[in-house]
Each structure stands twice: as C-alpha cells, then as structure tokens.
Amino acid sequence: xxxxTKMIATWVAGVYGVIGLFYAFYQAIWGAYNYKPVFYNxxxxxxxxxxxFPSFGKAVGGLIMVAVIVYIVLKR
Numbered sequence: 001x002x003x004x005t006k007m008i009a010t011w012v013a014g015v016y017g018v019i020g021l022f023y024a025f026y027q028a029i030w031g032a033y034n035y036k037p038v039f040y041n042x043x044x045x046x047x048x049x050x051x052x053f054p055s056f057g058k059a060v061g062g063l064i065m066v067a068v069i070v071y072i073v074l075k076r
Contacts, residue, residue: 020045023052 001009024045028038050057 020048023048 022045024042027044028034028041031041031044033040033044044051047057050060
C-alpha cells in the first residue's frame with residue numbers, strides 16, 4: 001500500500017467512525033431504543049449502515065447465512 005492509499009483508508013475509516021458516534025449518541029438520547037443500555041446503542045453506531053438501511057442489513061445477513069452453509073458443506 002502506498003502513502004496515498006493509506007491516507008484515503010484512514011480518512012474513510014475516520015468518517016465512518018464519526019458517523020457511527022453521532023448515530024450512537026442520537027439513538028441513545030432520542031432513538032426508538034433509548035431505554036436500552038448504552039452498549040446496545042454503541043453497537044448500533046458501529047453497524048449504522050445495517051441499522052439505517054434495513055434492506056442492506058437483510059442482504060448482509062443473507063450473505064452471512066450463505067457463507068456459513070458453504071463452510072459447513074465444504075468442511076465435510
């Protein structure tokens with residue numbers, strides 16, 4: 001990886017983290033699950049694209065299920 005690629009990757013990860021922090025803060029105070037523990041809202045902040053876009057979350061869940069099934073089949 002060259003220096004420019006590392007800089008872009010760091011910038012993208014930082015933006016993702018900042019959005020996640022703001023989303024966790026918003027959910028903890030004003031969200032539908034504000035009665036849940038803070039750790040629940042922090043994890044929603046970490047996986048904010050999956051929470052904000054339910055169809056994206058279902059697609060990722062489907063891919064994980066397919067990966068687990070393929071792993072089980074190939075392991076035998």
